[in-house]
Amino acid sequence: MSSDKEPLFSAKNLKLITTPIGPQNPITIQVLGICSALAVTAKLEPSIVMSLSVVFVMVFANLIISLLRNTIPSRIRIIVQLVVVASLVILVDQILKAYAYDVSRQLSVFVGLIITNCIIMGRLEAFALGNKAWPSILDGAGNAAGYGIILIIVGFVRELFGSGTLSFPGFGTFQVIPQAFYDLGYVNNGFMILPPMALVVVGIIIWIQRSRDKSLIESH
Amino acid sequence: MDKQGNTYTFLYAAAMVIIVATILALVSQGLRPRQVRNELVAKKIDILQSVNISSTNRDAVDVFNRYIGENTYVVDFQGNRVSGEEAIDIDMAREMRKPLEERLFPVYEVRLDNGELKYVLQMRGNGLWGPIWGYVSIEDDGTTIFGATFSHQSETPGLGAEIDSDSFQNQFKGKRVFNDAGELVSVDVVKGGARPGDPHAVDAVSGGTITSDGLANMLRNYFSGYEQFLKNIERESYE
Numbered sequence: 001m002s003s004d005k006e007p008l009f010s011a012k013n014l015k016l017i018t019t020p021i022g023p024q025n026p027i028t029i030q031v032l033g034i035c036s037a038l039a040v041t042a043k044l045e046p047s048i049v050m051s052l053s054v055v056f057v058m059v060f061a062n063l064i065i066s067l068l069r070n071t072i073p074s075r076i077r078i079i080v081q082l083v084v085v086a087s088l089v090i091l092v093d094q095i096l097k098a099y100a101y102d103v104s105r106q107l108s109v110f111v112g113l114i115i116t117n118c119i120i121m122g123r124l125e126a127f128a129l130g131n132k133a134w135p136s137i138l139d140g141a142g143n144a145a146g147y148g149i150i151l152i153i154v155g156f157v158r159e160l161f162g163s164g165t166l167s168f169p170g171f172g173t174f175q176v177i178p179q180a181f182y183d184l185g186y187v188n189n190g191f192m193i194l195p196p197m198a199l200v201v202v203g204i205i206i207w208i209q210r211s212r213d214k215s216l217i218e219s220h
Numbered sequence: 221m222d223k224q225g226n227t228y229t230f231l232y233a234a235a236m237v238i239i240v241a242t243i244l245a246l247v248s249q250g251l252r253p254r255q256v257r258n259e260l261v262a263k264k265i266d267i268l269q270s271v272n273i274s275s276t277n278r279d280a281v282d283v284f285n286r287y288i289g290e291n292t293y294v295v296d297f298q299g300n301r302v303s304g305e306e307a308i309d310i311d312m313a314r315e316m317r318k319p320l321e322e323r324l325f326p327v328y329e330v331r332l333d334n335g336e337l338k339y340v341l342q343m344r345g346n347g348l349w350g351p352i353w354g355y356v357s358i359e360d361d362g363t364t365i366f367g368a369t370f371s372h373q374s375e376t377p378g379l380g381a382e383i384d385s386d387s388f389q390n391q392f393k394g395k396r397v398f399n400d401a402g403e404l405v406s407v408d409v410v411k412g413g414a415r416p417g418d419p420h421a422v423d424a425v426s427g428g429t430i431t432s433d434g435l436a437n438m439l440r441n442y443f444s445g446y447e448q449f450l451k452n453i454e455r456e457s458y459e
Contacts, residue, residue: 071223073229075229076232079233087244091244094247097251097255097258101258101259105262
């Protein structure tokens with residue numbers, strides 16, 4: 001895309017995508033959506049699928065709410081938002097059940113929990129209700145990507161050190177740490193499989209991010 | 221029309237609900253056949269897993285046909301075969317609502333590569349948050365457990381959900397359903413650890429007491445449901 005025509009990918013619009021991935025990341029800066037980040041990241045595969053599902057739900061929820069924003073009666077706007085998000089989540093759940101049954105078994109409860117993912121409702125209220133369709137799509141994609149990237153990093157670290165493998169949707173599980181290591185006495189860190197380690201990994205990511213970008217540190 | 225008025229709000233809500241309901245109903249109808257097929261394949265994978273045959277989504281149907289094929293049937297509480305019922309189609313959730321004496325019990329006979337015959341029994345019970353279910357395979361002596369696989373809908377990950385882990389399921393190998401006097405004892409799931417060498421108990425999953433108790437109940441329940449059937453197998457093995 002050329003940027004001489006103002007609309008689509010102007011600098012202002014691009015920022016809608018890049019800010020939530022970096023300096024306004026929903027997980028590491030706003031500390032939203034932590035519950036699902038802890039729950040699904042024991043393996044890489046469900047982390048990736050969860051991220052993609054959230055991208056789908058978030059982009060379309062933002063788009064639909066943005067298109068409807070001038071018709072929604074303000075007294076029931078939260079209900080309308082919930083109905084839109086819930087229907088999209090049910091769609092994702094049904095599609096997973098039909099085309100990725102194993103993953104849907106693993107994610108079972110958590111797909112339903114996308115409905116309560118605070119990031120989604122937050123973006124609908126804060127952005128989609130007051131902006132045009134295209135910026136809303138970008139904002140949704142950006143925030144979902146910011147959420148997804150953290151999920152994938154955490155899932156990667158936890159599976160690698162917790163199980164010694166990496167799993168990808170559609171490709172199965174690969175043994176990454178060679179058998180020779182185990183023969184020499186290397187042991188998988190079982191603690192990595194448990195939810196508390198997700199919190200520690202997220203904490204380390206926050207630490208690294210803040211040490212690289214000092215402007216993120218609050219002054220006290 | 222006044223966009224903040226009651227009439228508009230009601231009409232808006234009503235229209236939204238109708239549109240959403242239509243879309244979801246259509247999608248659900250359209251994807252149903254694929255979902256049913258997936259559930260059936262997952263069931264076959266579980267059944268095969270209980271006799272230590274691993275299969276994947278792709279080959280489960282073939283493997284199932286090779287080892288089990290048509291050797292499935294349904295028995296009643298007296299251990300007699302019930303004709304006109306397909307084992308794989310039995311809705312365990314519906315059977316659960318009947319009294320034990322009136323339930324139907326599916327049996328899958330597996331002929332392993334080495335010629336040994338195993339009987340896979342199907343079970344269902346309640347965990348902490350939702351249903352749990354499983355398949356237990358029994359040797360042709362009618363009492364020794366050859367393998368077991370359990371699954372659950374929504375037990376707590378890392379705690380109750382551990383019932384589907386290999387380390388928990390492997391404990392069941394070699395356990396016995398009947399004692400030496402031929403009385404039904406079932407296999408208990410013991411909190412704090414089973415006595416070593418106890419043929420009727422396994423260790424519970426730590427932190428998953430209610431799930432473990434639910435699993436023990438399920439085993440007791442269904443072993444007494446299958447009791448007559450298992451005794452018939454044992455008698456046949458002498459003849």
